Amino acid sequence: MSEPAEDPDVVSRRIARESLDQDDPTGWFERLYSAALDGTAVVPWDRGAAHPLLMEWAEESQPDGSGKSALIVGAGTGWDAELIADLGYDTTAFDISPSAVEAAQRNHPDSTVRYVTADLFAPPAEWQRAFDLVIEIYTVQALPIELQPAAIKQVGEQVGPGGTLVVIAAARPDDRPDDAVEGPPWPLTRATIESFATPDLRLIQVIQSPSPAGPTIQRWRAEYLRT
DSSP states (O other): OOOOOOOOHHHHHHHHHHHHHTTOOHHHHHHHHHHHHHHHHHOOOOSSOOOOHHHHHHHOOOOOOOOEEEETTTTTTTHHHHHHTTTOOOOEEEOOOHHHHHHHHOOOOTTOEEEEEETTTTTOGGTOEEEEEEESSTTTTGOOOGGGGHHHHHHHTEEEEHHHHHHEBBBOTSSSOOOOOOOOOOOOOOHHHHOOOOEEEEEEEEEEEETTTEEEEEEEEEEEEEO
16 A cells, blocks of 8 residues: 655745755745645645735725836746736846746746746846835745845845835744744844835835734735835
8 A cells, every 4th residue: 555645834834944944045935836736735824815905005005006016026826926917017037046937937827927037146137126016925034034034124125115025924023032933933022124115115004914814924015105
């Protein structure tokens, strides 16, 4: 009798831990998406739809993307990017994982979104301050805390003049110390959310609300404007 298949959720957590133990904090994304493509793991944040808090932002803000460009950070399998493209934005979506990009293209074969492989820590030079809208959901929190400041800086640097940045992340109390968090993910404190702001990228709204997954889990939704 063959051995029962290992729980894909367990496989997902093991993949992340093995990469971190090998001092490869971003390598697990490709390993995870590759395993998900062959059905041996699941991507915990792949909801089969755009993030509810992003849909909420779109409904409240009613942005008109006509003639504007958008960048989706860590786009995964593409659901958030498709929502933004449906709002009229000329949308580019990237992920460090080629398998994630492949999955996004497979999920959305008739999409207008440009799905590309790229590294947040070394994005294409032509992206710098080039986008009217930048969306960051769960990418920074998937990185070890010591790497988050560099990632946050790069996210902000892609927002063009007059552009908007929307960040959605799991919330962590400011009084919970870094060494008490065993990730991934590493949820963001209010101070970390505020650190996306710079002198010319102003925090204009931050909301903390319960996750649809459960009232004890809190989420940030923050919006910034480049002046």
